[in-house]
Amino acid sequence: SQELEQSPQSLIVQEGKNLTINCTSSKTLYGLYWYKQKYGEGLIFLMMLQKGGEEKSHEKITAKLDEKKQQSSLHITASQPSHAGIYLCGAPQRTSGTYKYIFGTGTRLKVLA
Amino acid sequence: GAGVSQSPSNKVTEKGKDVELRCDPISGHTALYWYRQSLGQGLEFLIYFQGNSAPDKSGLPSDRFSAERTGGSVSTLTIQRTQQEDSAVYLCASTLGAPWEAFFGQGTRLTVV
Numbered sequence: 001s002q003e004l005e006q007s008p009q010s011l012i013v014q015e016g017k018n019l020t021i022n023c024t025s026s027k028t029l030y031g032l033y034w035y036k037q038k039y040g041e042g043l044i045f046l047m048m049l050q051k052g053g054e055e056k057s058h059e060k061i062t063a064k065l066d067e068k069k070q071q072s073s074l075h076i077t078a079s080q081p082s083h084a085g086i087y088l089c090g091a092p093q094r095t096s097g098t099y100k101y102i103f104g105t106g107t108r109l110k111v112l113a
Numbered sequence: 114g115a116g117v118s119q120s121p122s123n124k125v126t127e128k129g130k131d132v133e134l135r136c137d138p139i140s141g142h143t144a145l146y147w148y149r150q151s152l153g154q155g156l157e158f159l160i161y162f163q164g165n166s167a168p169d170k171s172g173l174p175s176d177r178f179s180a181e182r183t184g185g186s187v188s189t190l191t192i193q194r195t196q197q198e199d200s201a202v203y204l205c206a207s208t209l210g211a212p213w214e215a216f217f218g219q220g221t222r223l224t225v226v
Contacts, residue, residue, distance in 0.1 A: 033214055033215070041219065042204065042217050042218060042219040042220055043204070043206075043217040045214050045215075045216070048214050088155065088156065090156075090215065095168070095169060099144075099210065100146065100158065100161045100168075100169050101146055101158075101161075101206070101208075101215050102158060103148070103155060103156040103158075104155060105154070105155035106154075106155040106156075108153075
């Protein structure tokens with residue numbers, strides 16, 4: 001079955017620093033989704049990438065999809081304490097003609113003020 | 114509804130009791146997913162529904178876990194004879210179908226004492 005591996009598993013950065021989180025799939029990607037979860041809360045949709053080479057930005061967060069590498073990266077510029085939380089990548093996995101969503105194990109980000 | 118609604122938001126139960134967790138998806142969303150998130154862990158897939166049928170139940174941890182969906186809408190996840198290891202946040206998500214984004218509920222925090 002398809003798996004999504006995220007790296008790093010956890011990250012502590014000083015406020016103002018840039019950082020990158022990677023998500024690598026073991027199988028072909030049919031789109032890649034990024035979510036953020038604040039501690040103790042639900043998941044918030046950040047971005048969806050559907051085509052190879054696609055890049056999207058929201059405020060200071062940019063995500064790219066490399067279809068050939070079956071990988072997506074999430075980049076945060078000039079991190080702030082509000083960026084802290086767990087970042088999860090998700091992807092639809094094709095199974096028997098239908099899809100289900102699978103998720104990576106998450107990257108726990110802490111931003112020090 | 115406006116978003117995915119889960120109830121209860123918190124549940125404390127005694128070991129050995131049965132519990133029912135409810136998920137109200139966004140109206141019109143055909144696919145519904147259940148995930149479990151233990152403390153500090155990623156999302157563990159449990160089961161998903163396409164309409165009222167469940168093409169994939171492979172994530173259910175044991176036969177104490179069951180789920181149903183009626184009318185292509187509300188879903189109930191039932192855990193029988195709860196054990197302490199069942200303590201986790203149970204998240205529900207709905208989507209129009211891949212490759213569209215999944216919308217998550219706030220989750221039900223289950224504590225088995």
